[in-house]
Amino acid sequence: xxxxxxxxxxxQVFGETVAVNGxxxxxxxxxxxxxxxxNGAGKTTTIRMITTLLPAxxxxxxxxxxxxxxxRTAVRRMLGYVPQQLSADGTLTGRExxxxxxxxxxxxxKLRSAQVAAVLDxxxxxxxxxxxxxxxxxxxxxxxELAQALVSAPRVLILDEPTVGLxxxxxxxxxxxxxxxxxxxxxxxxxxxxxxxxxxxxxxRVALMHRGRIExxxxxxxxxxxxxxxxxxDDVFRHHxxxxxxxxxxGMRDVRAARRTAGRLG
Amino acid sequence: MSVLPAAPPVASxxxxxxxxxxxxxxxxxxATMCLxxxxxxxxxxxxxxxxxxxxxLWLLVFGNVFTxxxxxxxxxxxYLDYLAPGILAQSALFIAIFYGIQIIWERxxxxxxxxxVTPTPRAALVAAKAFAAGIRAIAQAVVVLVLALLxxxxxxxxxxxxxxxxxxxxxxxxxxxxxxxxxxxxxxxxDRLMGIGQAITMPLFxxxxxxxxxxxxxxxxxxxxxxxxxxxxxxxxxxxxxxTPARLLLxxxxxxxxxAVMITVASALLPRLVRG
Ligand SMILES: Nc1ncnc2c1ncn2[C@@H]1O[C@H](COP(=O)(O)OP(=O)(O)OP(=O)(O)O)[C@@H](O)[C@H]1O
Ligand SMILES: [Mg+2]
Numbered sequence: 001x002x003x004x005x006x007x008x009x010x011x012q013v014f015g016e017t018v019a020v021n022g023x024x025x026x027x028x029x030x031x032x033x034x035x036x037x038x039n040g041a042g043k044t045t046t047i048r049m050i051t052t053l054l055p056a057x058x059x060x061x062x063x064x065x066x067x068x069x070x071x072r073t074a075v076r077r078m079l080g081y082v083p084q085q086l087s088a089d090g091t092l093t094g095r096e097x098x099x100x101x102x103x104x105x106x107x108x109x110k111l112r113s114a115q116v117a118a119v120l121d122x123x124x125x126x127x128x129x130x131x132x133x134x135x136x137x138x139x140x141x142x143x144x145e146l147a148q149a150l151v152s153a154p155r156v157l158i159l160d161e162p163t164v165g166l167x168x169x170x171x172x173x174x175x176x177x178x179x180x181x182x183x184x185x186x187x188x189x190x191x192x193x194x195x196x197x198x199x200x201x202x203x204x205r206v207a208l209m210h211r212g213r214i215e216x217x218x219x220x221x222x223x224x225x226x227x228x229x230x231x232x233x234d235d236v237f238r239h240h241x242x243x244x245x246x247x248x249x250x251g252m253r254d255v256r257a258a259r260r261t262a263g264r265l266g
Numbered sequence: 267m268s269v270l271p272a273a274p275p276v277a278s279x280x281x282x283x284x285x286x287x288x289x290x291x292x293x294x295x296x297a298t299m300c301l302x303x304x305x306x307x308x309x310x311x312x313x314x315x316x317x318x319x320x321x322x323l324w325l326l327v328f329g330n331v332f333t334x335x336x337x338x339x340x341x342x343x344x345y346l347d348y349l350a351p352g353i354l355a356q357s358a359l360f361i362a363i364f365y366g367i368q369i370i371w372e373r374x375x376x377x378x379x380x381x382x383v384t385p386t387p388r389a390a391l392v393a394a395k396a397f398a399a400g401i402r403a404i405a406q407a408v409v410v411l412v413l414a415l416l417x418x419x420x421x422x423x424x425x426x427x428x429x430x431x432x433x434x435x436x437x438x439x440x441x442x443x444x445x446x447x448x449x450x451x452x453x454x455x456x457d458r459l460m461g462i463g464q465a466i467t468m469p470l471f472x473x474x475x476x477x478x479x480x481x482x483x484x485x486x487x488x489x490x491x492x493x494x495x496x497x498x499x500x501x502x503x504x505x506x507x508x509x510t511p512a513r514l515l516l517x518x519x520x521x522x523x524x525x526a527v528m529i530t531v532a533s534a535l536l537p538r539l540v541r542g
Binding site for chain 2: 014048051052053054055073076077079081082083084085086087088089091092096100101103104105106132148152
């Protein structure tokens with residue numbers, strides 16, 4: 001089966017900074033794939049190459065078998081993209097925001113208003129759809145952005161830190177929508193995050209990025225058991241990224257021991 | 267949960283569309299983006315009025331004072347009449363130059379990246395901004411014109427002339443809007459753009475025939491005036507609105523060519539903005 005996204009030897013350099021340093025990965029159609037890593041790991045840069053925003057050399061990145069270097073417009077047609085910032089247009093209403101993307105993806109006029117209403121309903125914004133987005137909370141804007149990305153029925157949904165800056169309830173709200181959408185459509189989802197707990201719960205497979213490289217790749221379970229019997233994905237994260245703060249205090253082994261003690265105490 | 271729409275087949279993306287499909291898509295995208303710009307305008311109508319305050323003051327204060335002083339020789343034409351078309355062009359210029367800042371704001375907010383990840387030609391995004399700048403300019407022109415009439419400026423009654431005024435304002439706004447987006451695409455930061463924006467708008471304005479006849483300018487300023495699209499815009503507006511001599515064919519030719527070139531350049535620089 002053609003991978004939903006295939007990266008081979010992907011690199012991106014900004015002046016002196018090597019943001020992405022030779023990564024290989026394949027996202028299987030229909031899975032939720034998590035790209036994890038600390039700040040500055042290169043997650044957003046990788047996403048921006050896959051979404052055609054940054055140039056990629058021919059052969060390095062394919063989306064559903066289409067080379068992003070040569071088939072940009074065709075690739076864009078297959079993608080739904082939600083960037084890291086909250087990017088809905090505050091001067092428009094929720095419905096206008098979604099309708100814009102329906103038009104930009106050539107949703108036929110006959111179906112357009114029904115399709116816009118349907119995706120707004122999926123993300124629980126039907127009641128507030130005609131309010132200005134300025135009045136939305138962060139969680140509502142994120143769900144609106146999901147609707148914007150979904151209205152074109154993309155094959156691959158790409159979400160850059162969809163839950164960053166949201167409260168726990170709003171985070172669950174976003175993840176529940178993602179899970180529902182995936183269950184209903186079999187859409188492929190590529191998501192970046194540094195919330196390990198969320199990745200563990202919602203991703204089928206994850207890749208752990210650090211300093212532009214992929215340090216570990218597999219199901220959350222595989223990565224956990226590679227570290228230790230009762231390791232969490234947070235431990236995996238620390239193991240591969242070498243949390244400098246804890247290293248200064250004697251390494252992560254001590255931290256884990258301390259945490260276990262704390263757990264026993266209460 | 268409602269039924270989500272079905273995904274498009276990948277196969278449909280396999281054939282690259284032909285030139286007719288591409289043109290149709292481009293036109294429909296320009297229309298879509300223009301519609302959005304109109305929706306945005308509808309949501310902040312109050313801004314249209316507040317933005318009209320500055321040009322109104324120019325006309326009211328500068329115009330009246332200089333009419334009394336008789337400082338600027340404009341022949342048989344009262345200075346206020348002479349000034350009104352210049353102020354229309356000026357207010358259009360100030361609105362249009364603001365669009366570069368807007369596009370940087372849209373870049374910072376992620377709006378631009380999201381638009382660029384849709385199957386939309388860059389030129390359509392830029393053309394829509396140019397259109398929006400023109401619409402704002404016209405809305406403001408209406409306010410300024412009402413004021414001009416109240417001040418006793420005698421304006422042309424020929425509807426064809428007013429059609430020409432609309433076209434001239436649209437083209438001039440398109441040029442300066444895209445000039446601003448182009449500078450944004452070169453300097454990439456809002457602060458630098460504001461600096462350059464201020465550094466060029468005033469000279470563009472003063473090195474034009476908006477406030478005084480070209481003949482009064484020193485030689486070097488006349489040279490700048492010759493390559494300044496604003497002067498051609500003002501000449502056309504003045505000719506159409508109050509009937510002063512104008513080379514309309516040349517004026518509209520220059521404005522059309524300048525706008526087309528600038529839309530092309532700005533579209534080419536748009537992806538640079540999101541690359542950072
Ligand atoms: N346009 C740019 N110009 C220069 N350097 C850049 C640019 N974009 C990213 N970088 C650098 O590349 C590296 C990777 O950045 P990137 O944004 O991809 O990280 P990230 O994993 O998404 O981090 P975060 O979790 O903070 O979003 C960082 O060191 C960053 O400073
Ligand atoms: Mg990032």
